[in-house]
Amino acid sequence: MVSAPARLPPSTESEPLAAYYERVRSTTVALAAPLSAEDQVVQTIPEVSPTKWHLAHVTWFFEHFCLLTHDAAYRQFDDRYHHLFNSYYYTVGEMHRRARRGVLSRPTVNEIHKYREHVDAAMLKLIERRAGDPDFDFLVTLGLNHEQQHQELLLTDIKHVLFVNPLGPAYRAEAAPPPVHEREHDQRAHEAPAGLSAAARLPAAPADPMTEQTAPIRFVEFEGGQFGIGAGGDGFCFDNETPRHRVLIGDYAIANRLVTNGEFRAFIDEGGYDDPAIWLSDGWARIREEGWNRPLCWSENMTREFTLNGWRKLDTRAPVCHVSYYEADAFARWAGARLPTEAEWELAARDSDVEGNLLESGNLHPVADRDTMAASSEIGQLWGDVWEWTSSSYDAYPGFVPLAGSLGEYNGKFMCNQKVVRGGSCATPRDHIRASYRSFFYPHDRWQFFGFRLAKDL
């Protein structure tokens, strides 16, 4: 699910490493806080991991890759956890089967919190001694970025657990988020991790915004040529973003905003799920087999959707969410367009500030956007809301070189059968995403916050 990182210099922020460590680690705990112990055990499908597994796995990462290798005095909390909380690092030993994570009632949530505290105490001492050593700083930064990836998975996984429950419980019982995203609110909100500071997330919404309309998509044109893509600066990045390299891109146009619920419902109403001519062969087979006829989390009558705030009226102006690549691709073909490549997306996004409906906004759901509701000629909604499916297969960049050792051993091991998604979602921490960031999923996956925008050849 998560690629191991490249050995690049860690981010040189104003924030000391210990503070950075504590901030990320405490955010994870805060995200799990609204949940009952029972919620944290369940696995609904093989892709979904229990909350308590996430809490333990990210901790195991620090224990295994930092403490056991850099702290001779470290005493393991429980040596059997290695088997339980290793995810896919085959070279460091066999692990508990992924699809069976939900059969483990023990360790309990409380025991896992003790495990976290044990590791945190040791890590903070170790950071005190070792911070400044670039290799060590890199490992910690890597572990924290890894943990941020699992913060997002924790939210999307628990959303699935709550969604399949006929009682339709909400992740949190608070007031609804604002139905429309406005840029200035972001500025105030982005320090507050979700679940921690409800006040910051609740600006006064405009009077009855649901009556406002969304202007049609505008396509913004780009001239082709040779461009550099991939990570090239001195901040942290994952290795799959490297090496930075040149690509040839033809002239193209890309939509100024994401496809909305309303547009996707029109696709359904006009028989989108019944016309084999617009589907990939594997996609057609999948929707038939699974009986898919609408996005995951939509009610059968397509007027409501399940959110982390519980069941809500479907906002036709908000970005469509929880669609597979197959559905995004079929919609694009139906619309006479196509999905952008990842290079086209990166080119369109590279000069845009990372700002939008990200984790810190506290919405935990894609929302309509004030700017794109108008027929803006600027490209909006690049960051947050939903990960955007691109047409690009998740392949290695030319010259890609894996790290040495266990961490690097599997850098490219997911580079087959998956598609690249870009831009982060409403569950992605703001300091985790960037223009060169590549995430990747199977084309049939739907449980993440997946949406898409259209593109065209010129």
Add this chain to the structure above:
Amino acid sequence: MVSAPARLPPSTESEPLAAYYERVRSTTVALAAPLSAEDQVVQTIPEVSPTKWHLAHVTWFFEHFCLLTHDAAYRQFDDRYHHLFNSYYYTVGEMHRRARRGVLSRPTVNEIHKYREHVDAAMLKLIERRAGDPDFDFLVTLGLNHEQQHQELLLTDIKHVLFVNPLGPAYRAEAAPPPVHEREHDQRAHEAPAGLSAAARLPAAPADPMTEQTAPIRFVEFEGGQFGIGAGGDGFCFDNETPRHRVLIGDYAIANRLVTNGEFRAFIDEGGYDDPAIWLSDGWARIREEGWNRPLCWSENMTREFTLNGWRKLDTRAPVCHVSYYEADAFARWAGARLPTEAEWELAARDSDVEGNLLESGNLHPVADRDTMAASSEIGQLWGDVWEWTSSSYDAYPGFVPLAGSLGEYNGKFMCNQKVVRGGSCATPRDHIRASYRSFFYPHDRWQFFGFRLAKDL
């Protein structure tokens, strides 16, 4: 899993109905008490239900069949629970899919305890008003017998949950039960429900009993003839025990005790699992497919077994446990014997007092028996320890007539593909079992406390 009961007069005990109700209901709560919330959510295989589902389902039974039909003033705790906690009463509505009980994190354990309290309060008031009405008394007695069946399932299901966990957690952390069952201890112990009164369960064990040997099985002979079997008295019984009817039985001999772990290990050592000649065709297919080569819960090296008290040294003198019908049948063929029919078993047991290693002994595991370790010519270990596989298919008795209405509608619906087991186990409440009691499982089931004794033609 559990057959609906016959409309027979309820048991006329010295215990008033309200006291009976409170005793059974509180035992269920006591049995779940040692468990964490996390333990109570997990479903490891479709046959296993989460603890909290058991706690709620038996409560739903009283709510649906007593309160909603006999108490006009009753206010439902949550009307969505009907869908979640109905087990298999199709005529009263659709239900949540059995194999997916483990994906439900809500309602939480606490909410289910509130549900229990809500129903108990209403039931006790209703009992106060209605006790003495034979129909009502029957319904309550039925609900309590139903709950006792789920007490046993609660224990066997949680045992499976704990067993598959690599941490091997014990259901309870108390001192080990006595390794050898002695009759007089029963007398003192049988009032104390498991998990409640540890002192009563811990008599002084004889010095190093593990060195004592078990005498070979003796076969006790019975002359054939025409006999009555089935329930005929005036106590409570389930409808599958009726009608009492006459059967023809030939001369036969039945073992004075259960087959032991030591004997089963000898079967394995001599290639029992490798010789197709002694297996039923479906049994051979099953062990190949599943890779079975020893009883469930045995360690790979066959020296230890998992119990509700955690991993323990395998006691070669104790009854073998957690074997399927296929394994019992293969052992019997290998031993030059056969399994008894249910009529043969009932005939051998009908004059025996219900006394043995039942739930109240607190062992929660089959144990070696002082009397049968000697070459007793009396038939021992009939009650408790393990349910005994019989060779009888679970069919209707001649003249079997189902009850009217929803309860009776499905009386015979499990009478296909299953085998009768007899005698109760170490997880069966003593006042729940009797000579005519028929329980039934698929021949491949292993997760219950299943064992067997041998029989022979004369």
Add this chain to the structure above:
Amino acid sequence: MVSAPARLPPSTESEPLAAYYERVRSTTVALAAPLSAEDQVVQTIPEVSPTKWHLAHVTWFFEHFCLLTHDAAYRQFDDRYHHLFNSYYYTVGEMHRRARRGVLSRPTVNEIHKYREHVDAAMLKLIERRAGDPDFDFLVTLGLNHEQQHQELLLTDIKHVLFVNPLGPAYRAEAAPPPVHEREHDQRAHEAPAGLSAAARLPAAPADPMTEQTAPIRFVEFEGGQFGIGAGGDGFCFDNETPRHRVLIGDYAIANRLVTNGEFRAFIDEGGYDDPAIWLSDGWARIREEGWNRPLCWSENMTREFTLNGWRKLDTRAPVCHVSYYEADAFARWAGARLPTEAEWELAARDSDVEGNLLESGNLHPVADRDTMAASSEIGQLWGDVWEWTSSSYDAYPGFVPLAGSLGEYNGKFMCNQKVVRGGSCATPRDHIRASYRSFFYPHDRWQFFGFRLAKDL
């Protein structure tokens, strides 16, 4: 599928052993004659074996159990055939997987016919030398009865192959069989094996018999008591019919005829497949899972059915066919009746001559019966037409003792999870069936000629 036989004296018929051998062997060849080579390769479901597999397997039986053990000079045709054509005799070696018989294009049909000729030549020489030796005679008789069982399977299996083909090809292109069975036709027809002598099978049918009506079922009453059942004479029988033993039977009534297509259609029209109250639990699960809503081989609109003569108008007066035990059982419960036990069936049939719509009639399909269309108080349609589901689980008779050696080793190995069917079908050779004959299938099986009659307690 087919139980190994008991070591009983072979049938002492007027027909010499060599003639008997040639008659049965040539019937098998005649039954396969209408088929193309392509037809003889296909396996549609695991239960169905390709025609050429049947042709070879029954030959392998003679090669393995007669020639290789009784003829030192015998030279094997191809020693690799042992692996391919052994069916389930595990103790004589591993075999090709049953569900994969349809992937074998070789040996070709022609090669298998050469194999048959090779074995036949050797067998006839051996019979010349050894006939009269009771052990040898028994083995040959056993092999021929085994081959007759596969004659029926050959027909039912090829019926399934042709049925699933959208082209709906007929097994044979001849004129339709008479729509109504009349007793005297049997007398003339029963020497002619199906497919050999069309003339014998085509008596003048009465003018427009389809307009005739069937009188309602009459229940014929039997007084209960102690009766002997099982094979007791000196003719050939399979070991599962032994030992003859006494059973207790209560008063009962049994239908004078089979349930008809018209009656089964009424069951469907009145919602039989939609009412869980009348189904066994496993049956309800099965029909939901498979989407069954009518007998196998019926057209969706229930006006036509597929037969070995191709698609035909459904004769409402003919016995219903291709229903599982679950469907028969549900119909009986819906009708306020039950299925007979095998003992009740045998008792009702024991004094009846074996005469009816069997293989020799050449119909290869159940037909309406002149006698039972009238409200006869005689029990009709006992022999042929369809195997009748009984409520009896396929268990060992008391005192059942398996044969020694490989043949006997698996005598009882199918005695689990199956139900007894009685009376033979339109694909059963007349000299193969008798009152004590027990065949057995899984309760979900439908591809054989399965039907049923009703019974009642008195």
Add this chain to the structure above:
Amino acid sequence: MVSAPARLPPSTESEPLAAYYERVRSTTVALAAPLSAEDQVVQTIPEVSPTKWHLAHVTWFFEHFCLLTHDAAYRQFDDRYHHLFNSYYYTVGEMHRRARRGVLSRPTVNEIHKYREHVDAAMLKLIERRAGDPDFDFLVTLGLNHEQQHQELLLTDIKHVLFVNPLGPAYRAEAAPPPVHEREHDQRAHEAPAGLSAAARLPAAPADPMTEQTAPIRFVEFEGGQFGIGAGGDGFCFDNETPRHRVLIGDYAIANRLVTNGEFRAFIDEGGYDDPAIWLSDGWARIREEGWNRPLCWSENMTREFTLNGWRKLDTRAPVCHVSYYEADAFARWAGARLPTEAEWELAARDSDVEGNLLESGNLHPVADRDTMAASSEIGQLWGDVWEWTSSSYDAYPGFVPLAGSLGEYNGKFMCNQKVVRGGSCATPRDHIRASYRSFFYPHDRWQFFGFRLAKDL
């Protein structure tokens, strides 16, 4: 499996269209000629189609897309064939399920040959009338290229059918092909379709060539830059080869020959299948699940391999064959190299004549090559022998535009989850392959003639 073609001008060859039609059509018949009727029915895995299905499907293509649309007088042979022999053109109607092609015994092989003759007669008349009309010529050329793709599939599918048969039958009983490919033999042989002219395929082999050694791989270097790839000339091509477009390629080196059996065996001997570090995640899961530990068609002891000529000694100098993408990729990583991209392959091949061990050589198996056995600095074995896995995901070329109508409707529908293979195999007709030709398969597929060559960054 097979992409629909682009609307490009048909090949303008010296061969008239009718002659071209007859040549390709008769080659298909010749390829099926060595097979029994039984061979032509079997489907071993969903990917494999029966021979007779291929014979009919390619004929249906002409009937459906040429005759029914261009010949008003045409009378369909059997209108039910449309359902049976449509492969995946969903917009022209529902079709028989792919995985169930092997359950169809009818139409027989003879009937299908009659179908072919019926369509051929009509086609030749139509060609007489319409040849010269570019649209019509294109359709016929497309149909013939489609048929050539199925010629290859016919051979690879029947190879699988024969391979899984324990009898190990050969496709043809002729003398072995030459163990070493020499360039001049090609010149004489390439007119003779396989199976037709054995003499042409049997040059005198050098004395004991198996003792000769293969020189180590040499990497041939290419300077990077901007290059055009894709079809750009005026010959026939499929639409997935278009549009021709420019790509950026870095400096790279590509192996002068294919990886051999000997090299792959060394990979196995050194634990290649046991080291998760060198496998893609999906590949590791696949080999564990399937138990793969060597190429398909190798004997367990790795000294023999199954070929269309039956079981043969494994030639360590010949190209390894029947490996999945996962295995090719793992080998490359183990060898410190990588697979080439499709652009790198095309660039290396674009100036090379199409000459090699193709269908016309009659070998029907990859063979060692005289030229590459020496340490040639020329790139050899580009054409024929085995399709070469590239690292490229099968995606649309930039600007790819599908054809209008049913043929074009699904042009891109396979562009997901598959990998591009290049260069054709020993079962590919010589006039069917070219430098821009893109075939594509799932990364787990193994039943085609799949091999690979290595590449490296510089």
